Amino acid sequence: MKKRICKKAALCFCAAEMAFQGVFTSYGAWQNDGTQWQYSIPDTRELVKSSWYQVDGQWYWFDQKGFMKTGWHLDTDGQWYFLNPVSDGTKGKMMTGWQWIDGYCYYLSEKTNDKYPKGAMYAGERTSDGYKVNKSGAWTDENGSLMYQPGRGIITAKEKGNRSRTGSLIIRGGDGISSGRSQQTKPAVSEKNDLNSEIAENTGNRTEESGKTVTDRNPDENAETDNEQNTDLTQDSARKNQVHWKIYFTDSSTHQLQLAPPKSGTIAEGTDLAVNFQTKIVDSENHIWKSLQQSPYVITITGPQDRIIYVEYKESGKAVQEADPWKEEKEHLQECMELAKRQELLFSDSILGDLPDSRFLAENKSLCDMRLKSAAAKTEPGETKTFYVIGKNYIPEGSVLAEVYGDNLEYSNIVEDKVTLKEDVYVLSRFQIHKKKPAYEEEYVWSPGEKQHWNVGDVQQRNLDGVTYRFRCIDQNYGDETDGERQKALFLCDSVIPADTGSFYSYEKKSDGTYGYEFYPGPVVSFGDLDSYKHSRIRAWLKSVEKGFSDAAEIPTGVNYAYEGSTKAWSGKEPSQQELRPFYIGSQTMTDRLFILSVDEAVKYSSWLWRFNGSEKENPESQQSTFCKGYWLRNPSVQKEEASVYIVDLAEKNIHSGKVKPDGDSGDLELDVTGTTGVRPAFTINQR
Secondary structure (H helix, E strand, C coil), X not given: CHHHHCCCCCEXXXXXXXXXXXXXXXCCCEEECCCCEXXXXXXXXXXXXXXXXXXXXXXXXXXCCCEECCEEEECCCCCEEEECCCCCXXXXXXXXXXXXXXXXXXXXXXXXXXXXCCCCECCCEECCCCCEECCCCEEECCXXXXXXXXXXXXXXXXXXXXXXXXXXXXXXXXXXXXXXXXXXXXXXXXXXXXXXXXXXXXXXXXXXXXXXXXXXXXXXXXXXXXXXXXXXXXXXXXXCCEEEEEEEEEECCCCCCEEEEEEEEEEEXXXXXXXXXXXXXXXXXXXXXXXXXXXXXXXECCCCCCEEEEEEEEEEEECCCCCCCCHHHHHHHHHHHHHHHHHHHHHHCCCHHHCCHHHCEECCHHHHHHHHHHHHHCCCCCCEEEEEEEEECCCCCCHHHHHHHHHHEEEEEEEEEEEEECCEEEEEEEEEEEECCCHHHHCCEECCCCCCCCCCCCEEEEEECCEEEEEEEEEEEECCCCCCCCCEEEEEECCCECCCCCCEEEEEECCCCCEEEEEECCCCCCCCCCCCHHHCHHXXXXXXXXXXXXXXXXXXXXXXXXXXXXXXXXXXXXXXXXXXEEEECCCCCCEECEECCCHHHHHHCHHHHCCCCCCCCCCHHHCCECCECEEEEEEEECCCCCCEEEEEECCCCEEEEEECCCCCCCCCHHHHHHCCEEECCEEEEECC
């Protein structure tokens, strides 16, 4: 495996130019002999040879002469890998995921597992997302027929005659949901691959025999792994190689201040680029910045990576400006905002610079209540937390906390500051809440296997990804169509796992060469890219944590029906089955130990849908937060306009369909990725 082959620390390469005292210094170590690329380690200037090497976060393979390889590669671990042969700024990088290559579709492992290292081609089995590939790694239907589309994807060989091309194969509903019958469908391949189908590079010979396409480096063959299989571009196409470039105008010390909009473009490799720019910039706070480089800046652009260039500036004082009559008030309000953000950092381990002001501002009671309920939901029983709400033309008050939690939560509200800015008044309120331990803390928590027969109300404690959750028995006679004679006990999680669970920020260098906070979403986030539970993110995560549920029964969880309609808002524990119309979409076969409820199960167990933490009354407000306003069900919607799946709504107390992932236009980085729908897992145990 490549991780064992390359024991050296991966060097993070940035093909950038840094301006310092009028001189640009290149930190790159790529070399081109006129036809092929090599890479030398900057510290030793030694060429990387016969090895994998990670450059700027991407893996490349270099042969015994140190030349970067492209196309198919059979590694010493016996696995096939594919290295991008297209000059699109990422030439030579190891590719992952589904890739169309020469009209066939292959799956290259997206992460290392017990059998396949990252980038290794799956062959002769089902992929991690449930599709069949033959011994050559090519995608097939359930009957073993190749899914071939001539001319699609990355073309590694010349073909005789005209090459036909097809558009993206995107069929929503991987289990026949869209059409009402079972279909062999596939996750959409990235648009980049469809663009690559327009670019043909001579990376190997190809013959056609009996309708089957074979390359001289097809994974089916026991080809030698010498450098000859890495044929490069012809001289004509080499002259057309394009390199993407981007220039940032930043401070010289941290590169975090963007002093002017970046410039970018594409240019032929080996061409001189001349860029004119301002040598003096005055920022929004009246600081004067002077560049350390003269304009215009001229540089010869080379590949194979995108070229990232920094023009650096140094602060040289402040510009004289007319006095702002509201300057003190603006600074005062900013101090209040920073105080609220610093407290939020302590409250929820958030990143100070990435929290939008909207998290703290409340212009009315509805927005204030949402902020308070979100904070209370993040407070564990027995904890005391402090946070701020800034009311805009509104005095924050906490009556909603008493309405939702009653005597189980104590709070105080102190107005600490007030700022008048033009026509607006901002009120800084400091809230402190203490959540009492709920009644279920006194309940007996059974250990797995401690009872022979489980009863409604029995509680177990289980671990999911290092976090302990309580599960409550809601049916002691649970059965399914295939195992109706042997009854089971159904346990439902006593709380909802929010969509942002496991998400975090990391300050680091980004792929485009800039510096800043990178958001890493957790395992829950959204339902997935499709409306199929079988291939959803939710099921994939639950599968990964099933090891803590070895005593749970493996039960059928196939989704055979899509639904239309919704229950009435505020219907609560009495939703009408007639309001949700089922449509048969074909039999789906799959089993799970840990799962989420279906629509028909949600209706059947409606008295439990909005009850949490052992409460005898519906208390959905106890689970509501910014990232938890409902939880997913397994069934899709029959609507074809957009992929939708049914959810249990905590705010409206009803069942309706919702998009499988957020639109990404909320303005909040986290919400754009994670959404507001969480997960409420369930499992069953055979009764004795």
